[in-house]
Amino acid sequence: MxxxxxxxxxxxxxxxxxxxxxxxxxxxxxxxxxxxxxxxxxxxxxxxxxxxxxxxxxxxxxxxxxxxxxxxxxxxxxxxxxxxxxxxxxxxxxxxxxxxxxxxxxxxxxxxxxxxxxYLQLQNVRVRFIPTDKKDVHDLGPMEEVVSNLARHVYAAPNQVADILDMQEKSVDGKNYYTFEYILTSPNYSSASIATIAIANGRYYTLIVGANERRWKRVRNKLKVVADSFRILDI
Structure with a gap:
């Protein structure tokens, strides 16, 4: 409940x-x-x-x-x-x-x-999770390898090129998080996003907050607050 x-x-x-x-x-x-x-x-x-x-x-x-x-x-x-x-x-x-x-x-x-x-629906945050038998985000592998695979092979569509701008690791209340910033560029459109991933409760959680790449410099710091605030709760 x-x-x-x-x-x-x-x-x-x-x-x-x-x-x-x-x-x-x-x-x-x-x-x-x-x-x-x-x-x-x-x-x-x-x-x-x-x-x-x-x-x-x-x-x-x-x-x-x-x-x-x-x-x-x-x-x-x-x-x-x-x-x-x-x-x-x-x-x-x-x-x-x-x-x-x-x-x-x-x-x-x-x-x-x-x-x-x-008014700008492409400026949004969304959260999803999937079941996993892993216990911690470290079980996915080194941060650099995990982030590269996600940005280039999971988040990017076949016609998109992924550029990773930054990645960070942090631990809060015993739970570990990977946070990374990336741009996806297609022939007609580019988007910029920050993702935070974590594993707990038998679930692999992902938060992504993003915007049109043309607006990124204006809204990046505002959206980084959202990505950095993501926390996993015990259930």
Missing amino acids: AVSSLSLNWVSTTLSKKLNVAYPNELTRSATAFSCQNFFTCPEDISSDEENKSKRRLLLMGAGLLSANLLPASPLFAQEIPKNYDAFVDRIDGYSYVYPSDWTEFEFTGHDSGFKDR
Whole structure:
């Protein structure tokens, strides 16, 4: 069950089983409908299975809100949330991150959560995870080899060239993370992104935040905050 131990003033009631955490005294914000523009996949009809999932998520959220008053303050965001950012906490799937407070929630095919700029949808963050029998990101191999393989052979399409700009390793609360910045260039378009990967809870987590390469210099530092904020929670 998704249960928030944060103050109710910090809970955003979305139509999912996740928790959005805003600054104290801010009004909670409802989730927006996902975008059907460009490369986002939009089903024409909502299946009964999807309807049942939505109902279940609402029930889980309601239970979480009722329980929130009964629990002590959460240590999930002991660090200060940066100004003009909100926090997203998924207690069920075990991760959290911050995102620009003027971004809206959206559905990205194959991903567990995502937020995008209201006007520039290619400026977005999304998180996904897959099962793994590995215990730590170090089990994937040396950072340089892992990052090179991901950027050039996993994230890049056949017609794209990947350029890796930077890579960093860090450890937070006993969990290890690889974070790397890269540009994907195709004949007609280029995008720049920062990815953070980690392994825990029997899952291989990936957060990617990115934008059009032409805007990268203007938004890079803003989006780096998102990538650096990614944390894995014990579940």
